[in-house]
Amino acid sequence: MSEHNCIFCKIVKGEIPSRKIHEDDDFYAFHDIHPAAPVHALVIPKRHIETLSACGDADAPLLGKMMVLTARLAEQLGCAYTGGETGFRTAINVGPNGGQEVYHLHAHILGGPRPWSRM
Numbered sequence: 001m002s003e004h005n006c007i008f009c010k011i012v013k014g015e016i017p018s019r020k021i022h023e024d025d026d027f028y029a030f031h032d033i034h035p036a037a038p039v040h041a042l043v044i045p046k047r048h049i050e051t052l053s054a055c056g057d058a059d060a061p062l063l064g065k066m067m068v069l070t071a072r073l074a075e076q077l078g079c080a081y082t083g084g085e086t087g088f089r090t091a092i093n094v095g096p097n098g099g100q101e102v103y104h105l106h107a108h109i110l111g112g113p114r115p116w117s118r119m
């Protein structure tokens with residue numbers, strides 16, 4: 001999928017509405033439209049990268065920042081693990097057998113009281 005018909009690129013540009021959680025120069029985060037848990041957010045790079053398997057060494061700084069941002073946003077969403085009860089799951093689905101449906105790299109943040117419906 002090219003960036004021209006990518007729904008997540010359209011979300012970044014505001015062409016498709018989303019419930020925004022965070023935006024900075026490199027990243028955009030928003031609530032998943034079909035939440036699989038009480039908290040379900042997606043963190044994406046603004047740059048169109050199709051999938052984790054397309055990443056190389058040059059992407060390491062961006063991917064590192066994305067992981068740290070994921071932890072900060074989980075905190076903002078009330079899911080941080082600080083030794084007490086709460087916690088979250090982060091996942092990057094890669095390719096058909098990895099369950100990837102949208103081919104613009106994204107990290108899921110899932111949290112809140114279990115059980116969750118999927119993932």
Ligand code: 5GP
Nearest residue numbers: 007018030031032033034093099100101102
């Ligand atoms: P994947 O299976 O590719 O890892 O996850 C794609 C996620 O994007 C799914 O959880 C799906 O619900 C979410 N999603 C797909 N289209 C949209 C959309 O237009 N808006 C939002 N907010 N989420 C979407």
Ligand code: ZN
Nearest residue numbers: 006009048104
């Ligand atoms: Zn895209």
